[in-house]
Amino acid sequence: MGNNQQYDVVVMGGGISGAMAAIAASSTGARTLIVESQGFLGGTLTANGVGPMMTFHAGEKQAIQGYTDQLIERLKKLGKSPGHIVDTVGFTYSVTPFDAEAMKHELELMVVENGGEILYHTMLADVKTENGTVVSITVCNKSGLSEIYASAFIDATGDGDLSARAGVEYTIGRESDGATQPMTLNMKMYNVNIPKVKQYIHEHPDDFPLYNGDTSIIETSSRLSVGGFDSLFREAKAKGEISIPRENILFFETNNPGEVILNTTRILGHDATDAISLSKAEMVGRKQCRELELFVHKYIPGFENAVVEYTGPSIGVRSSRQIKGIYTLTAEDLLEQRKFEDTIAHSGYPIDIHSPDGEGTKHQKLVWGGMYSIPYSCMITESVKNLIVIGRCISATFEAQAAMRTTPTTGAIGHAGGVAAALAVKKGTTVQDVNIKDVQAVLKEQGAYLEV
Numbered sequence: 001m002g003n004n005q006q007y008d009v010v011v012m013g014g015g016i017s018g019a020m021a022a023i024a025a026s027s028t029g030a031r032t033l034i035v036e037s038q039g040f041l042g043g044t045l046t047a048n049g050v051g052p053m054m055t056f057h058a059g060e061k062q063a064i065q066g067y068t069d070q071l072i073e074r075l076k077k078l079g080k081s082p083g084h085i086v087d088t089v090g091f092t093y094s095v096t097p098f099d100a101e102a103m104k105h106e107l108e109l110m111v112v113e114n115g116g117e118i119l120y121h122t123m124l125a126d127v128k129t130e131n132g133t134v135v136s137i138t139v140c141n142k143s144g145l146s147e148i149y150a151s152a153f154i155d156a157t158g159d160g161d162l163s164a165r166a167g168v169e170y171t172i173g174r175e176s177d178g179a180t181q182p183m184t185l186n187m188k189m190y191n192v193n194i195p196k197v198k199q200y201i202h203e204h205p206d207d208f209p210l211y212n213g214d215t216s217i218i219e220t221s222s223r224l225s226v227g228g229f230d231s232l233f234r235e236a237k238a239k240g241e242i243s244i245p246r247e248n249i250l251f252f253e254t255n256n257p258g259e260v261i262l263n264t265t266r267i268l269g270h271d272a273t274d275a276i277s278l279s280k281a282e283m284v285g286r287k288q289c290r291e292l293e294l295f296v297h298k299y300i301p302g303f304e305n306a307v308v309e310y311t312g313p314s315i316g317v318r319s320s321r322q323i324k325g326i327y328t329l330t331a332e333d334l335l336e337q338r339k340f341e342d343t344i345a346h347s348g349y350p351i352d353i354h355s356p357d358g359e360g361t362k363h364q365k366l367v368w369g370g371m372y373s374i375p376y377s378c379m380i381t382e383s384v385k386n387l388i389v390i391g392r393c394i395s396a397t398f399e400a401q402a403a404m405r406t407t408p409t410t411g412a413i414g415h416a417g418g419v420a421a422a423l424a425v426k427k428g429t430t431v432q433d434v435n436i437k438d439v440q441a442v443l444k445e446q447g448a449y450l451e452v
Contacts, residue, residue: 007033007117008425009418010150012124012137015043016068016407017391017414018156019107023067024418025154026116028442030425032418033117033148034156035139040120041107043158045407046100048316049186051261052225052252053407056084057093058348059369066448067110068411072096074106081255086221089250090210091363092349096408097223099255124157127165133385134166152386152421152431156414159273160321160393168381168389169324172273174398179356181318181402182245183267185285187292188309190259194224196302207231223253224260232299242295244288245358249300259309262292268358272320282315318354318392318405325395326432327377334403335366340375342436343452344416344443347372347409353402364399373451374404376436379417385430390417412448419443 009025011018014036022034034041044050053072056064062084075081080102084094111118125145126138136149155162160170173180201208202215208228211217218224229249236242246266253260265288270281289311296303331351332338348371351364366372378395379388389395390413392405404410419442424434440452 005033005146005148007031007148007150009152009154009421010035010137010148011154011156011418012162013043013156013158013391014038014041014118015156015158015391015410016045017410018043018154019111020067020411020414021154021156021390021418021421022116023110023114024415024446025422026111027114027446028419028422030422032115033119034111035119035122035148037123038120040104041111041118042100042103044316045098046104047314049188049261049310049312050316050407051100051254052095052097054087054095055092055349055406056096056408058346058371059093061369061371063346063348063371063449064408064412066412066415066443066446068408068415070447071103071106071110072098075099075102078102082222085223086217087225088218088221089225089227090217091227095225095252097253097255124161124165127162129166129384132383134387137162151425152388154417154421155387155389155393156391158317158320158391158393160323160389163323163381163387163389163393164321166384166387168383168387170321171324172321173319174356180272180320181354181356183270183272183281183285183318184263184316185265185267185282185289185311186316187262187265187289187311188259189262189296189303189306190256190309192258192260192306193302194253194258197300198224200301201226201228223255225252229300236295236299242291244291247359262296264292265289266354267315268356272317278315285315286311319398319401321393322401323381323389323393323395325378325389326380326382327375327395329374329378329394329396329400329404331364331397331399334372334400335364337366337370337372340373341452342376343373343450344376344439345374345409345412346449346451347374347404347412349403349406349409351399351403353399372403374409374413376416376420376439379413380431385432386424388417388421388431390414415446415448416443419446
């Protein structure tokens with residue numbers, strides 16, 4: 001890779017939000033490059049073992065459409081996703097299981113088919129700014145250090161790395177003490193006997209408090225999602241077999257029957273923006289996964305012959321930096337379903353805080369079918385004229401971020417960021433002065449759902 005690479009739009013980070021931004025920017029006519037530290041796109045969904053996607057819905061209404069939903073339609077056609085199905089945990093409206101390997105390929109195809117370019121195995125090293133404008137980024141990869149120039153940059157790093165290095169103000173974690181939600185190292189297992197697991201659930205309804213005694217919901221979906229096994233978990237903890245500071249087991253069946261993702265480890269007190277802390281978190285996560293493997297084999301009927309497929313591959317981070325944008329999204333905005341003139345996405349996913357202090361998960365749900373709006377002003381700053389921030393690190397309070405951090409929502413945010421960046425370059429304006437009505441019109445043309 002030579003020096004002096006010049007693009008209209010550069011997207012730093014190839015998670016679901018970054019991928020949607022690159023697809024959207026390139027399809028809106030911008031010469032676009034997406035830069036990713038792994039060898040594939042998909043971020044948490046493919047690099048951290050996260051799944052299923054939840055939720056595309058607000059009640060019966062599909063709040064998230066556009067390119068994020070097109071990805072699911074493509075996977076459905078390949079038999080690699082059952083699409084949007086009932087959430088049998090009973091927590092939200094729908095979940096969307098998928099095959100992670102197929103997702104990697106389809107995301108890549110969607111970027112390339114729209115004219116985007118991809119640079120893998122590449123990390124951000126530095127950011128050069130002049131007069132409130134990001135001029136270039138320095139990246140590090142097998143070719144060494146090189147500079148990439150663009151008219152507009154999109155920070156899709158998840159942790160706000162590009163923004164922080166460009167001098168943007170940010171906060172980390174809870175306003176009171178800076179504590180972040182715990183990290184989780186997911187573990188994927190196959191050869192799980194799902195009918196046997198379901199039989200246990202039906203025979204022990206008290207072990208699954210979310211069902212309030214009625215376990216019939218687990219028969220309403222083609223894949224099983226479940227949170228519970230409370231008494232078994234307590235028993236193992238009392239015996240010193242489990243050190244995980246959470247209250248139950250949570251797992252989700254993927255597109256592949258009998259393959260499940262255990263989203264149960266809980267790694268407290270680590271900082272995703274600090275390399276040493278992040279490295280230690282990975283090690284704690286692996287210890288907890290080993291405990292979990294032994295636990296499910298010994299305690300949960302149906303897991304006797306289950307095999308660990310992989311952990312991670314990398315640890316999953318719920319929260320780290322939140323940039324200080326022109327507007328900061330609050331819990332009240334969500335719960336009161338406030339409307340914004342510059343709305344660019346909607347979501348129905350509730351406030352879902354995994355306690356930074358240990359056991360417990362705090363939820364605040366909207367009224368059934370309630371849908372909140374996310375404004376463009378959360379994605380831009382007052383200080384940098386050509387930077388758009390997408391994904392979970394947009395400007396939001398700790399509570400609001402706990403709702404908008406999930407993958408369908410961040411996909412929709414990324415879609416909007418890509419369109420806005422492309423239009424800013426095309427019209428020769430700053431990202432702050434881009435005509436939001438134009439952005440909304442293009443989003444609708446590209447199939448996004450917008451109530452504006």
